[in-house]
Amino acid sequence: MASTRLGYLAVQKETTRAVPVKPTNFIRFTEGNIEHSQELIENNPIQNTRWNSITPVQGKIETNGSFKLDADTREMGHFLLAGLGNVATTNSGSLKLHTFTTANRLPSLTLEQLQGNSQGDDYVMSRSFGVMVDQIELSASDGLVEMNVDMKATGMFLKSNLLNAETAGTNVSIELGSTEGILATDSVVITNTTGVKETATVSAVTASAITATIASSYLAGSKVELAPQTPAYTNPQSIFSFVHAKFQFGTNLTTAASATEENVENWTFTCMNNLEERYGSLRATPSVIAEKGAGAMLKYTKFFETRVDRDRYLDQTRQACILTLELPGANAHSLKFEMQDLRFTSYKMDTGADDVYVAEMEASCFYDQTSGQAIAIKLLNDVTSY
Numbered sequence: 527m528a529s530t531r532l533g534y535l536a537v538q539k540e541t542t543r544a545v546p547v548k549p550t551n552f553i554r555f556t557e558g559n560i561e562h563s564q565e566l567i568e569n570n571p572i573q574n575t576r577w578n579s580i581t582p583v584q585g586k587i588e589t590n591g592s593f594k595l596d597a598d599t600r601e602m603g604h605f606l607l608a609g610l611g612n613v614a615t616t617n618s619g620s621l622k623l624h625t626f627t628t629a630n631r632l633p634s635l636t637l638e639q640l641q642g643n644s645q646g647d648d649y650v651m652s653r654s655f656g657v658m659v660d661q662i663e664l665s666a667s668d669g670l671v672e673m674n675v676d677m678k679a680t681g682m683f684l685k686s687n688l689l690n691a692e693t694a695g696t697n698v699s700i701e702l703g704s705t706e707g708i709l710a711t712d713s714v715v716i717t718n719t720t721g722v723k724e725t726a727t728v729s730a731v732t733a734s735a736i737t738a739t740i741a742s743s744y745l746a747g748s749k750v751e752l753a754p755q756t757p758a759y760t761n762p763q764s765i766f767s768f769v770h771a772k773f774q775f776g777t778n779l780t781t782a783a784s785a786t787e788e789n790v791e792n793w794t795f796t797c798m799n800n801l802e803e804r805y806g807s808l809r810a811t812p813s814v815i816a817e818k819g820a821g822a823m824l825k826y827t828k829f830f831e832t833r834v835d836r837d838r839y840l841d842q843t844r845q846a847c848i849l850t851l852e853l854p855g856a857n858a859h860s861l862k863f864e865m866q867d868l869r870f871t872s873y874k875m876d877t878g879a880d881d882v883y884v885a886e887m888e889a890s891c892f893y894d895q896t897s898g899q900a901i902a903i904k905l906l907n908d909v910t911s912y
Contacts, residue, residue, distance in 0.1 A: 544656030558593030656680025683707025866894035
């Protein structure tokens with residue numbers, strides 16, 4: 527029986543959007559996957575029968591999903607870059623400071639996922655390309671800080687089939703139903719319809735064929751899948767919990783930076799790209815994934831002590847907010863959210879018998895004309911670049 531603990535997730539930023547690359551950054555995660563949802567169009571002409579479904583026709587394929595992971599100071603940077611778009615890296619002592627800001631055009635990722643045991647037959651390999659981050663959410667209550675990433679992919683390679691019978695030989699051109707997602711130098715597993723299989727190295731790829739040296743002959747319809755990589759996790763985890771969070775508010779970022787820390791509970795920061803999938807003639811999966819209006823919001827609860835938060839909501843005055851997550855010790859990794867213009871859009875304080883009063887706050891991040899941005903996320907770690 528396949529175990530979910532035996533899989534892996536690898537990511538890599540693409541040089542050109544929707545042109546796949548080999549993912550070599552292995553990311554620890556707790557759950558998630560990119561789903562391959564095939565639409566089946568039911569044709570139902572009048573045909574002297576009462577039965578509705580007559581002819582099945584392949585329709586569009588949706589390739590989107592989400593991943594949940596602990597907020598690791600090294601690994602989260604790949605998703606922050608994909609979700610915001612710009613990064614500037616500078617030296618900060620022995621560490622690197624990566625400042626992420628919003629870009630008008632987002633980069634894309636290639637994701638590779640193994641589900642199951644690569645040493646047996648009970649596994650699935652997938653490679654998603656042109657992956658765009660639709661939404662990033664970081665949150666904490668009284669445990670670890672969690673990161674949820676929603677994604678939309680341009681396409682996915684799961685498997686393909688031989689269009690013709692192929693004879694064993696050197697540098698054989700193997701025609702496939704689809705090669706999109708396969709790269710030269712990839713290892714693929716070819717399985718005959720009779721059950722014979724081997725692992726071969728791809729030396730070239732075209733739109734309709736791969737070139738590889740094969741030791742066995744294969745019948746038309748034989749299956750081709752990606753061979754799993756051997757994942758490498760070179761660094762121990764470096765993750766935040768709720769105790770590492772510090773909230774500061776002020777009229778601007780300067781005053782917020784020197785303000786007294788406020789006690790915040792059950793917080794969630796969300797950054798949204800509102801991506802739209804567009805289907806066209808290139809493929810059954812989306813031909814284009816387009817950026818629409820971006821936004822960010824902050825939600826949290828607070829034990830009610832004063833009317834300050836109520837007044838912030840009623841007055842609709844600008845509040846800058848700095849949320850800092852910092853690990854203890856020398857050369858500590860940290861994550862800082864700088865929200866330039868925070869406007870509270872919701873304030874609620876429910877009443878219940880023998881309950882304490884807790885205020886529930888919700889605020890939107892507005893664009894600041896002076897700085898030319900709404901948010902900046904600053905990640906301090908020992909990663910050279912993203």
